[in-house]
Amino acid sequence: MGASVITVPAFASARDGVRHFFGTKSHAERMALDVGVPVRAGDARSRGWVLSVKQVHGTAALVVDRPLTDEDRFEGGWDALVTDQPGVTVAVRTADCVPVLVYDRRGRAVAAIHAGWRGAVAGIVPRTIELLVSRFRAVETDLRVSIGPSAGPCCYEVDEAVLAPLRSGVPDVQGLLHDDRGTKARLDLKALVRRQVTGLGIRPEHVTAVNLCTICHDDLFYSYRREGRVNGTMLSGITLVPRR
Numbered sequence: 001m002g003a004s005v006i007t008v009p010a011f012a013s014a015r016d017g018v019r020h021f022f023g024t025k026s027h028a029e030r031m032a033l034d035v036g037v038p039v040r041a042g043d044a045r046s047r048g049w050v051l052s053v054k055q056v057h058g059t060a061a062l063v064v065d066r067p068l069t070d071e072d073r074f075e076g077g078w079d080a081l082v083t084d085q086p087g088v089t090v091a092v093r094t095a096d097c098v099p100v101l102v103y104d105r106r107g108r109a110v111a112a113i114h115a116g117w118r119g120a121v122a123g124i125v126p127r128t129i130e131l132l133v134s135r136f137r138a139v140e141t142d143l144r145v146s147i148g149p150s151a152g153p154c155c156y157e158v159d160e161a162v163l164a165p166l167r168s169g170v171p172d173v174q175g176l177l178h179d180d181r182g183t184k185a186r187l188d189l190k191a192l193v194r195r196q197v198t199g200l201g202i203r204p205e206h207v208t209a210v211n212l213c214t215i216c217h218d219d220l221f222y223s224y225r226r227e228g229r230v231n232g233t234m235l236s237g238i239t240l241v242p243r244r
């Protein structure tokens, strides 16, 4: 995939048993996936699948805990995908929302999460991490989290429609708002996700972020906010590497 994706070596490298990427515009143009349909991917050395599904700004996670087949169709809406299957890349699509990738250092499972303000306030990130713990016996201190490119506090102005649920649903919201003028402010969505993750007992040094704003970087990213319509979305994903 070359330079068309962003990887975070401090989050995960080859020796951690996972592969990951945060996609850019040019990568998205080459990855025309059907939503809900697993697509074969990889080379002769590492065959596998890529799966993304319809996203609905909710808090439900799709768990893929068996091998995929060409016949599989995932018809429904999920904003997080979790798998313990080596070779299955779970992927989410974002334009200004936050892509969040998670893995268990002991190789039990990986997760890809799509967190817009609505899903973030509703707790999709903590819910998915709790699923890794309850269903796959992951331990918080073994979890690693990376927060991808999204609308940044430099640009992401929100109004009452977002501020009202934020103020009622998120404790100490003031620390997430820049230039708060009462009915308008700029929201730091990445900071909200980071706070939720560390609040679960994941160590701050185990949470990395790509501090790029999708609204600022026209060259790299699609942005619904900047473009005023959906021209495309970036794909971000994570894979448990099959053990040889």
Ligand SMILES: [Zn+2]
Pocket: 151, 152, 153, 154, 155, 156, 213, 214, 215, 216, 217
């Ligand atoms: Zn910006």
